[in-house]
Amino acid sequence: MTYSHPKLLVAIDCLVFGYDLSEESLNILAFQRKVEPYAGDWSLIGSFINEGEDMSQAARRVLKQFTGLDDVFLEQLHVYGNADRDPGGHVLSILHWSLIKLDDLHKETAEKHGARWFPIDQMPELVLDHGDMVQLGMQKLVTNAKTRPLGFELLPEEFTLPQLKRLYDAIYGRQLDDRNFRKRMLSTELLEKLDKKDKSTSKKGAFLHKFNKEKYEELAEKGYLLDLDVK
Known part of the structure; x- marks a missing residue:
């Protein structure tokens, strides 16, 4: 039996933090979108969840696809579900956040997808509600840094x-x-x-x-x- 209810799209977005020792700056990983809507604009890394794929599997897949890493800190942070948040359709975004060592990023993998680091105070304008995601992630990082290593x-x-x-x-x-x-x-x-x-x-x-x-x-x-x- 299958449901006849109209389907909505479910995406994974990953907010990845890194720290630049030499510049003493907290950085965020972003990439330039290659497809519409917003082709050429900057976005957090992400992807739609594939049919039959668990949410956690999808998050790990996205992280490895863009960074080449999988054995790193990764947690679910928030769900964004406003019906009009994406002009491409009704898209539910499950935000995850990750912390990685700057030098551990596989540069060739990141460059292949147009991803690069930006200091938090030099972030370009991000698509959709990704700017809100960054603000929420910063709040979470500050709160968690007080009680977790x-x-x-x-x-x-x-x-x-x-x-x-x-x-x-x-x-x-x-x-x-x-x-x-x-x-x-x-x-x-x-x-x-x-x-x-x-x-x-x-x-x-x-x-x-x-x-x-x-x-x-x-x-x-x-x-x-x-x-x-x-x-």
Whole structure:
């Protein structure tokens, strides 16, 4: 038996964040559409869900198609369902958000689809309601960064505390207090201090650290939440 009700289209849109260490900027991945409506305009990466395809499978497919990555942070964020949101028809969009390391992006894969990084403050105008999606994603990122170690998804495996602090400055959109941030971050006991330094910015250098994911997962099972609401 099949339903006779008129069908609507269901799409997956992915809001992908990356962080540029050298420029200290939070970036978003966008691509130029190749089909109408809005051919040539900038859009978040996305695709329609194929018949028989699960939503989570579709989201992973879209992410891998545009970035070449699949084993990265990806979560559903929101559903956009206004009947007139897309001039091409009644399209329901299921927004997902992802955090990836900038250098992990497969450049050839991204270029094949016309995708590129944009600093958050230099984003071109996006099609449809994708600008609203970016704003919602930023709000979600700020809220989650206070209680979950999402920042580590955006950094290389080894990093300095100043680099970590500048990342959180970019996420919060303001300069955090150095002393309070260091104190809060070290108190989590989720950082492993390494016996080597990054001397790329000074002769003295800064000790490198790495995130102890196993420790965090162990604590998370017990209901542990980070407390990084730094003033």
